Amino acid sequence: MQGSFLVIEVMSWAAIRGQEAAREQVLRYWRSGRWGHAYALTGPAGIGKRLFARELAKGLMCERRAAELAACDRCPSCLQVLAETHPDVHVVRTPEGKHSLPVEQMREFCAALWRKPLRGGWVVGIVEDAEEMNAESANAFLKTLEEPPAGVVILLVASSWERLLPTIRSRCQQVSLRPLGREDVAAILTEHGVEDEAVREAALRWCRGSASRALAIARGGLWELREELLSRLFQGQVEVEGWVKRCLEYAEGAGKESAAQRERAELVLDVLLEGLREGLRWGVIGGSGSSPEEQRQQTLGLRFGVEQILDWQERTLQAYEHLDRRVPLPLVFESLFEHYAQACSGLKVQTTPAG
Ligand SMILES: [Zn+2]
Known part of the structure; x- marks a missing residue:
């Protein structure tokens, strides 16, 4: 050298x-x-x-x-x-x-x-x-x-x-150019002064190799929003107007640039999708979760059943496409949450795990 x-x-x-x-x-x-x-x-x-x-x-x-x-x-x-x-x-x-x-x-x-x-x-x-x-x-x-x-x-x-x-x-x-590896993203988080372990872990988990996503997660309060949305969804309490407003606030917190706002909107879809996926898993396999998070997901599986959750997943995936096609964010969220809410209003509670 x-x-x-x-x-x-x-x-x-x-x-x-x-x-x-x-x-x-x-x-x-x-x-x-x-x-x-x-x-x-x-x-x-x-x-x-x-x-x-x-x-x-x-x-x-x-x-x-x-x-x-x-x-x-x-x-x-x-x-x-x-x-x-x-x-x-x-x-x-x-x-x-x-x-x-x-x-x-x-x-x-x-x-x-x-x-x-x-x-x-x-x-x-x-x-x-x-x-x-x-x-x-x-x-x-x-x-x-x-x-x-x-x-x-x-x-x-x-x-x-x-x-x-x-x-x-x-x-x-x-x-x-490639998505970044975990170590690279971790180093970038450190460079930007992100030290809280739970926040770092969340950022690394959701960032898909993107430094800007990782920083958006670490700084934007995604974790709190996730808690808010999933806990209400699992109880069947979807209030469309309030949800849209809350998600727009979060997206707009990224600044005026529309690409940055879409990135945050995508993060909202990511956490919803993961929540649904976990709920589905418990709905299918039954059993009882040990952590409060697992028990909550299990409640979702029991309450709505597999078909309903699959339908929500499908709709959430469509929302990604809407984002991709530059559909305005209020419309993307509104149409998705309307769909969640419909199922909640006609809630048929299942008393035994499906399958
Ligand atoms: Zn020079």
């Missing part, structure tokens, strides 16, 4: 955990002379795709680059990329409150890529939310994506490769 190169390299890329394979892939293109002009960084939310794009931009732009594509984090170029003020790094993203990337913004972005670099090096264009291009903005983008000026690198950030339009996919190389 030789000296300062390694130190610099580790400092710069260390901020991005768990994506060594993706980084290796990019380095292979760089070393092999097959360096392309467009890369799609794909993978679920909260695993570091935007950080990765920034790091790559920094690595290309750095004035004191020591190792391959590894930035020094100190030169004027690096500092400008970090502050999002570098004149040759252009970013386009879906504006807050919009569900697609408007064509006007795409045109501006492309025009910027065609200008001469102000600092004389590479020009990097980053398209965040690349799957949210509509047909019009994709059309406006295609020519630049297909044949950008020399020295331009375009990085597309997308939640999955399949969600990109085929015309976009055929013009870039995929770099797939």
Whole structure:
């Protein structure tokens, strides 16, 4: 291991955990002379795709680059990329409150890529939310994506490769980023000062390898909401209006960005689904749970029976699809809880375990 190169390299890329394979892939293109002009960084939310794009931009732009594509984090170029003020790094993203990337913004972005670099090096264009291009903005983008000026690198950030339009996919190389491992998420929680063991455990359990989900769980009061909803559901007390209001409060606690709100809405569905799954298990196998949590789930199984719980599960899974299709959150929750409530109002209490 030789000296300062390694130190610099580790400092710069260390901020991005768990994506060594993706980084290796990019380095292979760089070393092999097959360096392309467009890369799609794909993978679920909260695993570091935007950080990765920034790091790559920094690595290309750095004035004191020591190792391959590894930035020094100190030169004027690096500092400008970090502050999002570098004149040759252009970013386009879906504006807050919009569900697609408007064509006007795409045109501006492309025009910027065609200008001469102000600092004389590479020009990097980053398209965040690349799957949210509509047909019009994709059309406006295609020519630049297909044949950008020399020295331009375009990085597309997308939640999955399949969600990109085929015309976009055929013009870039995929770099797939992975969900984070438990250790990486645990380290990120520590970095963000999350110390309470129960909260950490909950975050690790529900995060599906996503750092942003883990932090949303640790900070947003998901655990309390889970208790509230499940304990009432298990008693057959679903009050639609109040539930919708409570869940919206929780989702909106993530801030104005709709993606962050949807992420929290998804977490609500996660905890409901898990509660139902457990209830179903007790409903099917019977027996008696030993912990208060198990006894509660068993009550759900007994009270509603297997078919009803399966139906709720089905509806909850549909709600994920609604979220995916950008149905407004109040409607997603309302239609789901209406369905829960219907079954509660016609409650037929079973006195023996099913099966
Ligand atoms: Zn630098």
